[in-house]
Amino acid sequence: MLDYSEEAARYDASRGGEPRAEAAARAVLGLLPADVRSLLDVACGTGIVTRRLAAGRDGIRVTGADLTPEMARYAAARLPGAVVLADSRRLPFRDGEFDAVTSVWLLHLLRRPEDVRAAVAECARVLRPGGVYVTTVDKSAAHNVGSDIDAILASRPPSPVLDASGAVEAYAVAQGLLPVGASRFPGRGQGRSPRRTIADLRRGWFVTLPPGDPRADAYAARLAALPDQDRPRPEPSFALRAFRKAE
DSSP states (O other), rough: OOOHHHHHHHHHHHHHHHHHHHHHHHHHHHTSOOOOOOOEEEEETTTTTHHHHHHTSSTOEEEESSSOHHHHHHHHHTTOOOOOOOOOOOSSSSOOOEEEESSSSSSSGGGSHHHHHHHHHHHTTTEEEEEEEEEEOOOOHHOSSOHHHHHHHTTTTOOOOOOHHHHHHHOOOOOOOEEEEEEEEEEOOOOOOOHHHHHHHTSSSSSTTTTTOHHHHHHHHHHTTOOOOTOOOOOEEEEEEEEEEEO
């Protein structure tokens, strides 16, 4: 698991920066009703997407929440007075406080199915009746674009898939959230090159191949033998699901 306190300073640049944030925010806003006036962005990270959600609609009040102080510090610089430190499984807000709740690139990071279930339940709790919850799902699958890099990594030990679309839908329905839409957006600037993938491997991006594991060295050697070491392969395509809270 990456240390997001250490990751905060390079998070945006290593993940597509503003182009990726713009694509994500546009897709999220496309799933929200026009009458949304208050939005909570859970696990807002550096606020790079959150700021675009706030700027994308006139009259909308956006609040960001993140568990990592260093990430929240960056977010607070982008959204002064609108960011709080909070655990997605125990949100410090009233029942029904928001017209919309979003969680972009959160659920796949949680450790256990119970944590995902709890996070979805909390997002549902703070959502008003008739409000909409939008979340990314199937994060790992988005990065498998059928490249030569993917062919090498295909045999690595699998990670648990905690944000599978079907499981997230089941958790949402159990909380009175009904499916109302889906969308996709490109991970701008996130097409992997062999050299970048080796660097990610070395710093613990692939949790089942921790740095120092002999298997990680073997995968790195195979990646280093690929041609075009700095040529990015195709970009990932991320999936969003939207759910409306019963009235």
